[in-house]
Amino acid sequence: MLLALIIAFPLAGWLILGVVGGRLPRRVIGILASGTVALAFVASVAASRHPAVSAGGLTAPLFSWIAAGALTVPAGLLMDRLSSLMALVVTGVGFLIHVYSIGYMADDRSYARYFAYLNLFIASMLLLVLGSNLLVLFVGWELVGLCSYLLIGFWFDRERAAQAGRKAFVVNRIGDAGFLLGILLLATSTGTLELGRIGSLASQMAPGVLTAVTLLLFVGATGKSAQLPLYVWLPDAMEGPTPVSALIHAATMVTAGVYMIARLHPLFLAAPLTLSVVAGVGAATAFFAATVALVQWDLKRVLAYSTISQLGYMFVAMGVVAMPAGMFHLTTHAFFKALLFLAAGSVMHAMGGVIDMRQLGGLAGAMRWTAFGFVIGALALAGIPPFAGFFSKDLILEAAFTSAQHGGSWLVWVAGLATAFVTAVYVTRAAILTFLPPAAHHGHPHEAPPTMRWPMAALAVLSVGGGALGAQAVGAPLLHSLDRFFATAPATESAPAVLLTMIPVAIGALGMVMGVFLYRGRREVTLGAVGRFFERQWYVERVYDAAILAPARALAQFCADVIETRGIDGAVNGVAALVVRAGGTLRRAQTGFVRSYAAAILAGTIVVLGYWLLR
Amino acid sequence: MTVPIGAYLALGALLFVLGIAGVLLRRSALIVFMSIELMLNAVNLTFVAFARQLGRLEGQVAVFFVLVVAAVEVVVGLAIIIAIFRTRATVDLDDVDLLRG
């Protein structure tokens, strides 16, 4: 009951706002939308304190959804340690961003529509997180995709926003097709999709099938979580309102792929090939996206590539069997990346929508809160202790190191370290270009209103203190909880831990120093040919254009010019011409003379009579 | 009974074919119509003959209904002929070929 309530609150908010939102005063809309999410957060807290959550999971069957032959799929909700963490992150960060949106969207025409979508997104994300079987999860998965599409294209009268929404939708379809195939293959080979029973099924499946299933599911994850090769939609998704980028495209929805792998970890643990693919893709994406972030001029795009990169870290964690570390990084990343995005949104708000860093600068004086928040987020992203990002990223790198020691690839660890360095550089660059003098504009920026300041402050606190959830010094409550859920050995017990910890920290610090050195005085460094290579995304999009779009266009052209005009139209016209000609021939039989008709009747009568007589 | 039923049936057949010949060979709507009446009567004769042979009255009842239908048909048919004559000034069936394809 409590579980259903968690989803019901934002769903009710969506219904109310969607139906009568246009007639409500703005104040009521904001309070209603934020209030439902706050209630969902309270309900999540209450539910997560239920003793059943830590002991295997609190379940709430809803109804029998599919009963077809051997396959029965009941629709239900499940809250265990993993989903309670996700639900808390979604509702908690979601609530803060709702409050922020009240200020950010204050002047927008479609205020009610915005909050209706946002509430629907929270409800969908909760359904994804709390679904008790893969199909319910998939419904939530598709619904968040829909909300993402709606919110990216929220300002649909802008051509670029509408196109970005379509791009996100189409690219996600590719991943979702793989995901759905994986689900179907799982259903046909095991006969159940219940998350509670997945663990016992891994041993029953043939290794080949298991590998295929997990790889297909991972394809879905690469789409939703913007990994190589399906990352292309996320940078464009920045056309949406900035709070949306913070909530959907940084903190929650894009982590769904990570969550899904964690959710199905028994399957993935039994498929070593898939695990190495996951780790490899994660590491490659992390490094690739970080380098691209280095040369972006659009502040939000820097953060978008940064998100892709950090998601890569999470997949590395999954791939090297450090699920608790991955989920931990997911949580801290939700805090500090949401903070960074909200700060960027605050900048946009102050500068009247300008987001190109070349036209910013010198904002620190006028926007102390925002600048302060951004710096905290940047430090957390760079992995400087004691900020939250340090703890989680460090854990992942340690796990990668351990994995390499036990036969994994060193490349993953090296890529992780390299990414940490580039990350520190680009986030320093972004901070300097945006906030330090000299200013490249003549506006009069103003600090954000309180409704935007306080969510940033709360996230800043979380970005600083969130690391305590996993800090060994204070007992690492979150990690312990997750360790028991994943039944993995507690991490960070090995001897060279201190040294290992020092390396990423040193690299991060070095990166920041490097960034300060490179971009001091807001110098616009282009990095030469390497920079161009990065700026063009390593030619990935160009390869897509040549390898996929061009043939697809040619095929479409062929269909339009040849198949459509000659084949289909030809068939239609041919049939029509045939009918016309047949009619022209047959009409001669219709003389219009009654007597000839009578003769025909007589002839027919004689034939029938003859048949009866000669039978 | 000195006249076999077969004789009545043969007479009915002959009259029926005469009616058909009228329908096929004459072009005047009125005469075609009379030929149709002739065919109906031929069938009536057959009905009566069979009723007599089987000793059952159903045949005669059938003749009764044929009479009713024939009456209605003549009324409506003649009305149509008059309507055609009024608009086209002819009763030649070959002049009425609007349904020609």
Place this chain on the structure above:
Amino acid sequence: MELVIFALAALGAVAGGVGIIASRSPVRSALSLLLVLGCLAALSLLLAAQFIAALQIIIYAGAIVILFLFVVMLLHARSGETAPNRLGWLTPAGIVLGGLLLAGLLGTVWARDGGGVASVGAEFGTAEAVGQMLFTTFMLPFEAASVLLLVGIIAAVIIGRPEPASPTATGTPRRGVEARKR
């Protein structure tokens, strides 16, 4: 005696039939039809169908043939067969088809004849006996027939009404269609 009556009546019926289809004037055709009907009434009497014979005289001869004559008079007895026959092929075809049908029918009668004739009582075919059956077994068709008559009356009234003198009346566009097709 019976044979003589049959022979006379049959001869009269066939002569009338030929008269219907062969005479030039519609009036003669109508009178030939009258002859056929009278002969058939006589034959009906021979077949113990008194009621039908009476109906034949009253309805056919008394009503229908009079109606025919009335229409013939109304149309000034113009047979209308003035234009050359455009369906020349129909004459031989009609003769062949009619011959075939006649052969088939006669052959059937010839082949299947020979059943005995049921013996019937004196009341067979009286108005009382037929009426008894009409009002019991065939009650529903009888009622339906009365409705059919009513519909026929209404239809005749509607069709026979003079056409409204509006330009959209059926006559004008019909001719237009015809002209275009030709």
